[in-house]
Amino acid sequence: MNGQGFCYARGDPVLQAQKVSKIYALGKEKVKALDEVDFLSTQGDFVVINGPSGSGKTTLLNLLALIDRPSQGEVLFEGKPTSKLSERDLAFLRRQRIGLVFQTFNLIPVLTAAENVEYPLLLLNLSRQEREQRVRSLLEEVGLDGLGRRRPDELSGGQRQRVAIARALVTQPRVVLADEPTANLDSTTGKQIMGLLQNLNGEHCVTFVVVTHDPAVPPYAQRVLDIRDGKIQGERYVADRPA
Amino acid sequence: MNLKLALRNVFRNRRRTLFSLLVIGVGVTLLSFVLGFVAEALRSTERSLALELGALQVGDARVLEGRASGLEALISPSDLDKVVGLVRTVEGSRISPQLNFAGLIGNEKGSTLLLARGVVPEDCMADYVCMLVAGRPLAEREAREVVLGERLAGKLNLRPGDTVNVAAGTVNGTLNASTVTVVGTLRLSNAQLEERFALVPLGFAQRLVRTTGVERVLIWIEDLAEAPQVRTQLEQRLKDAGLSFSVRTWQDLSPFFESIGTFWRAFSGLTSLAIFVLVFFSVLEVLTISFLERTREVATVRALGVPWSRVFGNFVLEGMAVGFLGGLAGVMGGIFLGLVFNALGLTFVPPGGTMPQPIRVAVGLQTLVVPFLLALLATAASSVYPGWKNARLNVAEALRAV
Incomplete structure (x- = not known):
């Protein structure tokens, strides 16, 4: 793996959840958003966690992304437990090893598309030349060649999500976690975005974990987990993925 | 990138930013004006004191500290020569021996108290020329001439060319009197002193009080700030020469200047604090809203x-960027206001004063740097709490909420 044409060897465990539960306090009441969920993804996986609103899928994603800590259980990253890591260590893992894509794109409005993609690289001590090369290459890869100077409000929803995907990949992470990446897009653009994620997964062997309630998304995955009421209800492999 | 991001965020909400810049700019402008006014007031007081007292004085410690009258501890002519020789080694110095005495002045129409100063006309009269309102300065060291305070002359109805009698106690405790010619009148900044003040030639003063000595030697130097160093040098040289005289700076001799300085410094400090608080709270409110809007x-x-x-x-960088821009605007406002104010040429007569004094404000780095840094500090401080709260x-939860 080197430069922009990076590719990880498939098969090593990347993210693992062992009987994780998450309990929220709503006033005096306690709500169990996740109930002893087990999860495993290996390098190069494309996993979709599918479920309706309130099923706990975003909660699970936040735990896997090391943004939140489980009330019980353990999240392992690259085989190592994370519960005892400090906030600083978790932030380090997130910026070095994890890419995130949000439902509402979450781009920084005052930065251009290229600057948004470059932003996570600023903490990685890369040379300016290396940063620019990565940004240029990724913008081209996600189909935004020539649009780097535009600000988010000058881009369509699909283009913004492409910028967000480029931003997630620019640090060459082991895993990209996407929260409802098609929810704010029309169906055609949603398909394009999923196709893009599928291609990037194939090309770079980056693990993709996508949570969604959009029925158009699961067919792009290799594996689909159904989640309901904070529990994994079932797991299936997708035989015929779109080309 | 961080600075770029900070600057772009500053101009994200232009109306809000404009309000912040306006508050900071007006604050810095006002503060630089106040500091400029104070600096000029102190400088002007310094100048007038240095003119009156010299930068340094050499004499008997008891006389310089007001514990004895000048006639009780005089500098003899031989010691004076030695002192003058030592002082002349100080580069750029001008010296003038003085002999002060108190007495009576009067004519057939009346008499009044007199505080006279015997000076060497050719040494220092140039410093008094600008105060003359009628007649001419003293001309000769031995002449029987007097320049009177304008109010004193008015009280005795005297004009240049008139004669008047002067009486004073001698060093032996007897009384001596002489008739002198009024050659001029002068105006002092202190009205009370002007009612009793007169300048006479040193030789005449010495004859009147029957001495050949002088009370003190006044020294003027180019840079007033160097007075303490010169004092140390002179004290050492006097000691080496076996002379027991003391040296005092103009500040030692005018303790009230320290009080004035303290007053003005307190005034400047309070104004600075008020401006700091104004900028701090105004910008705090704006930044709190601005930061909280960016939770996502x-x-x-x-x-x-x-x-x-x-x-x-x-x-914090964003807060400081606002402070920097507002401070810069304020500095320019301060320069503009100062120059316009000085161009107006306003004057006022201070309480107890006699002459209109120009009201000016100093415009320069010393009055602009502090307000600018204060703006920077206030805005940085304003950004600490909302910045910390938002960053932590x-x-x-924040991702879930948006």
Whole structure:
């Protein structure tokens, strides 16, 4: 793996959840958003966690992304437990090893598309030349060649999500976690975005974990987990993925 | 990128930013004006004191400290020669021996108290020329001439060319009197002193009080700030020469200047504090709203792995960018206001004063740097709490909320 044409060897465990539960306090009441969920993804996986609103899928994603800590259980990253890591260590893992894509794109409005993609690289001590090369290459890869100077409000929803995907990949992470990446897009653009994620997964062997309630998304995955009421209800492999 | 981000965020909400810049700019302008006024007032007081007292004085410690009258501890002519020789080694110095005495002045129409100063006309009269309102300065060291305070002359109905009698106690305790010619009148800044003040030639003063000595030697130097150093040098040289005289700076001799300085410094400090508080709270409110509006962005960058300390640093940088721009505008406003004010040429007569004094404000680095830095500090301080609060948010909760 080197430069922009990076590719990880498939098969090593990347993210693992062992009987994780998450309990929220709503006033005096306690709500169990996740109930002893087990999860495993290996390098190069494309996993979709599918479920309706309130099923706990975003909660699970936040735990896997090391943004939140489980009330019980353990999240392992690259085989190592994370519960005892400090906030600083978790932030380090997130910026070095994890890419995130949000439902509402979450781009920084005052930065251009290229600057948004470059932003996570600023903490990685890369040379300016290396940063620019990565940004240029990724913008081209996600189909935004020539649009780097535009600000988010000058881009369509699909283009913004492409910028967000480029931003997630620019640090060459082991895993990209996407929260409802098609929810704010029309169906055609949603398909394009999923196709893009599928291609990037194939090309770079980056693990993709996508949570969604959009029925158009699961067919792009290799594996689909159904989640309901904070529990994994079932797991299936997708035989015929779109080309 | 951080600075670029900070500057772009500053101009994200132009109306809000304009309000902040206006508050900071007006604050810095007003403060630089006040500091300029205070600096000029102190400088003007310094100048007038240095003219009156010299930068330094050499004499008997008891006389210089007001514990004895000048006639009780005089500098003899031989010692004076030695003192003058030593003082002349100080580069750029001008010296003038003086002999002060109190007495009576009068004519057939009346008499009044007199505080006279015997001076060497050719040494120092140039310093009094600008105060003359009628007649001419003293011309000869031995002449029987007097320049009177304008109010004193008015009280005795005297004009240049008139004669008047002067009486004073001698060093032996007897009384001596002489008739002198009024050659001029002068105006002092102190009205009370002007009612009793007169300048006479040193030789005449010595004859009147029957001495050949002088009370003190006044020394003027180019830079007043060097007075303490010169004092140390002179004290050492006097000691080496076996002379027991003391040296005092103009500040030692005018303790009230320290009080004036303290008053003005307190005034400047309070004004600075008021401006700091005004800028702090105004900008605090604006930045709090501005930062809290960006919860989603903060949660996003924190989720991407940016440490909270970096996010906090960016907020403070943004606050300081506002302070820098507002401060810069204020500095320009301060320069403009100062120049316009000085161009108006306003004057006022101070309480107890006689002459209109120009009201000016100093315009320069010394009056602009402090307000500018204060603006920078106030805005940085304003950004600390909202920046810290926002940077430390719970990422998962903040992402869920947006």
